[in-house]
Amino acid sequence: MTLSARDLHLKRGGRALIGGIDLTLAPGELVCLLGPNGAGKSTLIRCLDGIWKPTSGHVAVDDRPLPSLHRAELARTIAYVPQHSGETMGLDVTQIVTLGRAAHRHRESAGARRALVAAALQRFALAPFAHRTFDSLSGGEKQRVLIARAAVQEARYLLLDEPTSALDLRHQLEALSQVRAMVDRTGVGALMAIHDLSAAARFADRIALMKEGRLVAMGDWRAILTPERLRDVFGVSAHVGEIKGVPYVLPTEVP
Amino acid sequence: MTQTRQPWLIAVAGAALLALALFATLQGVTQIGAVEALRALLSPILPSSWSADLVPQDVAILTRLRLPRTLLAAIAGASLAAAGVAMQGITRNPLVSPYTIGISPAASFGACLAILAMGERGLSGQVMLVGAAFVSALVCAVLVLGLASLRGISGTVLVLAGVGLSYLFGALTSTLQFIATEQQLAVIVHWAFGSVNGATWDGVLVTGMVLAACLPVLLAQAWALNAFAAGGDEVAASLGFAVMRTRVTVTLASVLMTAAVVSFAGVIGFVGLIAPHVGRLLVGGDHRRLLPFAAIVGAGLLLLADLAGRLLFAPVTVPVGIVVAYLGVPLFLHLLLRPRGRAS
Numbered sequence: 001m002t003l004s005a006r007d008l009h010l011k012r013g014g015r016a017l018i019g020g021i022d023l024t025l026a027p028g029e030l031v032c033l034l035g036p037n038g039a040g041k042s043t044l045i046r047c048l049d050g051i052w053k054p055t056s057g058h059v060a061v062d063d064r065p066l067p068s069l070h071r072a073e074l075a076r077t078i079a080y081v082p083q084h085s086g087e088t089m090g091l092d093v094t095q096i097v098t099l100g101r102a103a104h105r106h107r108e109s110a111g112a113r114r115a116l117v118a119a120a121l122q123r124f125a126l127a128p129f130a131h132r133t134f135d136s137l138s139g140g141e142k143q144r145v146l147i148a149r150a151a152v153q154e155a156r157y158l159l160l161d162e163p164t165s166a167l168d169l170r171h172q173l174e175a176l177s178q179v180r181a182m183v184d185r186t187g188v189g190a191l192m193a194i195h196d197l198s199a200a201a202r203f204a205d206r207i208a209l210m211k212e213g214r215l216v217a218m219g220d221w222r223a224i225l226t227p228e229r230l231r232d233v234f235g236v237s238a239h240v241g242e243i244k245g246v247p248y249v250l251p252t253e254v255p
Numbered sequence: 256m257t258q259t260r261q262p263w264l265i266a267v268a269g270a271a272l273l274a275l276a277l278f279a280t281l282q283g284v285t286q287i288g289a290v291e292a293l294r295a296l297l298s299p300i301l302p303s304s305w306s307a308d309l310v311p312q313d314v315a316i317l318t319r320l321r322l323p324r325t326l327l328a329a330i331a332g333a334s335l336a337a338a339g340v341a342m343q344g345i346t347r348n349p350l351v352s353p354y355t356i357g358i359s360p361a362a363s364f365g366a367c368l369a370i371l372a373m374g375e376r377g378l379s380g381q382v383m384l385v386g387a388a389f390v391s392a393l394v395c396a397v398l399v400l401g402l403a404s405l406r407g408i409s410g411t412v413l414v415l416a417g418v419g420l421s422y423l424f425g426a427l428t429s430t431l432q433f434i435a436t437e438q439q440l441a442v443i444v445h446w447a448f449g450s451v452n453g454a455t456w457d458g459v460l461v462t463g464m465v466l467a468a469c470l471p472v473l474l475a476q477a478w479a480l481n482a483f484a485a486g487g488d489e490v491a492a493s494l495g496f497a498v499m500r501t502r503v504t505v506t507l508a509s510v511l512m513t514a515a516v517v518s519f520a521g522v523i524g525f526v527g528l529i530a531p532h533v534g535r536l537l538v539g540g541d542h543r544r545l546l547p548f549a550a551i552v553g554a555g556l557l558l559l560a561d562l563a564g565r566l567l568f569a570p571v572t573v574p575v576g577i578v579v580a581y582l583g584v585p586l587f588l589h590l591l592l593r594p595r596g597r598a599s
Contacts, residue, residue, distance in 0.1 A: 009556035032498030046489070049491050049492075049493050050492070051492050051493060071492070071495050071496065071497055072495040073495075074495065075493060075494050076495070078493070079493070080489070080490070082486055082489065082490055085485060085486050085490070086347065086486070086487065087347060087349070088347075088484055088485050088486075088540070089343060089344060089347060089349065089484035089535070089540050090484075090535035090539055090540030090545075091481060091484055091485055091539070091540040091541065092539055092540065092541075095481060095485075095539070095540065095541050096485050099478075099485055099494055100494070101483055102478055102482060102494045102495050102496065103476065103494065103495030111568075127509055131542070134485075152271075
């Protein structure tokens with residue numbers, strides 16, 4: 001019962017975006033995907049969700065190859081949270097969250113769907129915005145809506161592409177806590193691309209570190225986020241440690 | 256912004272449209288009393304004893320001239336509005352409509368080409384006309400929407416590409432006008448303005464059947480259109496929708512409706528742009544409600560525009576395409592200049 005990639009390669013426009021990726025995501029764990037811009041984090045996430053077809057290698061979900069799954073079945077198995085949504089043409093919060101049920105819509109009544117969506121709006125503190133247009137929300141509220149949509153998808157795996165990069169401190173913390181809570185409560189397996197190394201160390205069960213399209217290290221943050229490796233991957237010197245049980249990665253200079 | 260989501264709004268709008276259609280049919284240069292007019296309109300389906308005392312000329316005016324005109328205006332408005340909603344949804348671009356991305360001008364060119372090539376028009380001629388308009392419009396749609404689906408092409412570029420293609424097809428149509436004979440020219444000019452003058456039952460039947468076939472197809476894609484509107488290709492795919500199939504289906508249905516309308520009413524701009532926005536303001540962005548509601552709004556808008564064109568400068572009839580442009584251009588500029596990222 002895993003989402004796994006074996007020797008994944010993707011070339012686009014003659015350029016290798018990712019190469020030789022081996023990765024396994026188990027239910028109930030939160031893995032944070034780290035790496036500099038252009039390391040291939042988003043590309044990997046798109047390959048894992050079947051949005052892009054890998055040039056070679058394969059992705060399997062619960063031992064079934066990804067291409068053998070019907071699109072709707074795939075959507076019931078893997079949910080995707082994009083970084084942002086852009087203009088959404090007047091759709092309101094309820095309608096956006098309801099879209100998470102799209103792949104379930106032929107097997108449930110409209111009433112059951114409404115109840116499920118209403119419960120999710122409640123859980124993510126979105127009930128007051130239920131009939132506001134998505135475009136009129138603040139960045140933090142929008143991100144909550146996108147996470148709520150993925151939650152009602154009731155998938156076994158969750159892929160998040162930098163869900164916190166546009167948020168301020170408080171909303172970052174809020175969104176990450178929500179993802180962590182969702183993983184713990186529902187047992188979903190989550191892979192989240194993120195730039196904040198300290199937050200990744202704090203919230204993730206495991207860290208996956210990418211550089212130039214390759215996965216260079218994977219494991220507990222203490223073993224992965226060493227000053228030597230940070231210098232190698234990100235090109236910065238950094239202090240790494242813990243204050244009162246909260247990990248920190250503090251970049252100091254560009255050597 | 257809080258949205259009104261009353262489901263009865265569609266029923267009310269539908270009833271208002273029927274009333275407007277009836278009113279528009281009763282208005283005209285020849286004054287015919289309301290009761291007589293109603294009896295005349297119903298005469299083909301009622302026993303002849305009901306309409307025995309009516310003036311045959313009045314009956315002919317109502318059933319052969321005014322009723323097809325009303326119906327063609329309503330069908331054209333509904334078709335263009337539904338096509339506009341679908342195209343805006345799938346491209347996530349509020350500036351897109353059959354007119355603004357060049358599909359209507361392309362269809363017009365195809366129709367003109369067919370007239371020049373065929374000359375005589377029978378029923379097979381009508382089918383050829385729609386076919387030629389459809390093929391030409393499809394070429395334009397593939398060019399513009401193909402550009403849009405390329406990564407990194409922004410919404411503004413899509414509209415600018417449409418403007419470019421509008422000019423191209425406009426120039427091609429002008430070329431045809433230049434080499435056409437006097438009689439051919441008279442027919443072609445009708446297309447350039449966009450009007451329901453001289454509407455026939457043939458036109459009503461063909462455009463009506465295309466609308467009746469395509470609107471349900473689009474409605475069946477309402478969930479998918481919501482997904483495209485909510486997050487584009489990637490999000491639609493991750494929510495379980497077949498991206499390419501949806502794109503092709505929605506584009507074909509929109510282009511076919513546009514081509515059918517242009518084949519009989521010429522290029523009528525801006526309905527496909529305004530009606531979706533009015534619809535979103537009143538019933539929100541959910542395509543399950545927006546598609547039928549915007550279609551009703553589009554139908555009502557064209558009926559009103561045609562009524563204004565007929566009555567304000569009577570006895571001169573200003574083509575409906577010109578009247579609608581007076582409404583549409585200011586709104587288009589408003590949409591173009593408003594800050595992005597806000598609700599419609």
